[in-house]
Amino acid sequence: MALYGAIEAGGTKFVLAVGEDPAQPREVVRIPTSNNPSETLGEVIRYFTRQRGLAGLGVASFGPLDFKDGTITNTPKLAWQGFPLRDTLQKALGLAVALETDVNAAALGEARCGAGRGVEDLVYITVGTGIGGGVLSGGKLVHGRMHSEIGHLLVGRAPDEDEQFEGVCPFHGDCLEGLASGPAMEQRWGEPADGLPEGHLAWLLEAEYLGRACVNLACVLSPRMIVLGGGVMTQGHLLPLIRRRVSELANGYLPLPDIVAPGCEYPALSGALALAMEAAA
Ligand code: ADP
Numbered sequence: 001m002a003l004y005g006a007i008e009a010g011g012t013k014f015v016l017a018v019g020e021d022p023a024q025p026r027e028v029v030r031i032p033t034s035n036n037p038s039e040t041l042g043e044v045i046r047y048f049t050r051q052r053g054l055a056g057l058g059v060a061s062f063g064p065l066d067f068k069d070g071t072i073t074n075t076p077k078l079a080w081q082g083f084p085l086r087d088t089l090q091k092a093l094g095l096a097v098a099l100e101t102d103v104n105a106a107a108l109g110e111a112r113c114g115a116g117r118g119v120e121d122l123v124y125i126t127v128g129t130g131i132g133g134g135v136l137s138g139g140k141l142v143h144g145r146m147h148s149e150i151g152h153l154l155v156g157r158a159p160d161e162d163e164q165f166e167g168v169c170p171f172h173g174d175c176l177e178g179l180a181s182g183p184a185m186e187q188r189w190g191e192p193a194d195g196l197p198e199g200h201l202a203w204l205l206e207a208e209y210l211g212r213a214c215v216n217l218a219c220v221l222s223p224r225m226i227v228l229g230g231g232v233m234t235q236g237h238l239l240p241l242i243r244r245r246v247s248e249l250a251n252g253y254l255p256l257p258d259i260v261a262p263g264c265e266y267p268a269l270s271g272a273l274a275l276a277m278e279a280a281a
Pocket residue numbers: 010012126127128129130181182183186192193194195229230231232233234235
């Protein structure tokens with residue numbers, strides 16, 4: 001069986017793996033994301049050069065991405081803006097390289113070998129330092145002019161409870177990411193989300209915003225499943241609160257998607273391996 005490479009490129013770390021099968025990324029290593037992209041890519045290239053007989057590489061990257069140029073377009077890490085991520089890897093390794101957003105790759109990973117095995121209409125959302133979402137529709141990853149930016153959905157503010165909080169998104173203030181990301185919770189409540197006890201109003205508010213986003217996505221995309229991952233979602237009590245709110249907000253009108261936790265250990269790496277296989281075929 002051929003061997004494929006996978007990268008999950010993030011703003012703080014790059015996670016690298018190889019595998020014959022998207023369900024089993026192995027030799028997983030993490031390297032810090034340097035302010036100098038050539039330095040990080042140098043380490044990435046050394047890792048994959050050591051692997052024998054690689055047939056293709058999938059890159060699941062933070063964005064926003066320009067798929068035509070194979071670059072990251074707009075990031076506070078200025079040296080990464082416009083850096084030729086895809087072409088640098090392609091030239092150095094001599095492989096077919098597929099570039100996707102981290103969250104689109106994660107949606108594919110979950111649909112191939114995670115919670116949504118065999119599901120063709122699936123949304124993956126990560127709720128962490130930022131909020132991002134990827135969309136698989138009719139078995140295909142959705143690209144528009146760019147790609148989805150689910151983290152910046154304008155979900156509206158909860159009345160009463162949240163009037164005073166401006167939100168943390170530098171572009172919009174109170175978009176979904178501005179109101180419901182880990183840093184938004186920390187700023188609103190004055191302590192990191194992992195210290196807030198079950199039963200705290202913080203979790204009802206979190207379920208309100210994520211519930212609104214899920215209903216909006218159900219209205220636009222009619223997915224069969226929405227997978228919710230990321231650091232904030234490791235709070236197991238949050239998922240049932242979101243399901244309940246989605247059901248209340250949809251009020252019987254829509255067939256509701258299953259709202260579930262990820263099934264893959266590394267959803268984006270699994271998706272990147274699947275993309276590498278397609279790129280090499
Ligand atoms: P990133 O988004 O940077 O890739 P994570 O998905 O781990 O990484 O998200 C980090 C964010 O998630 C931080 O804002 C952190 O406060 C929050 N977080 C991490 N672990 C928990 C937890 N157990 N409960 C609630 N929030 C958490």
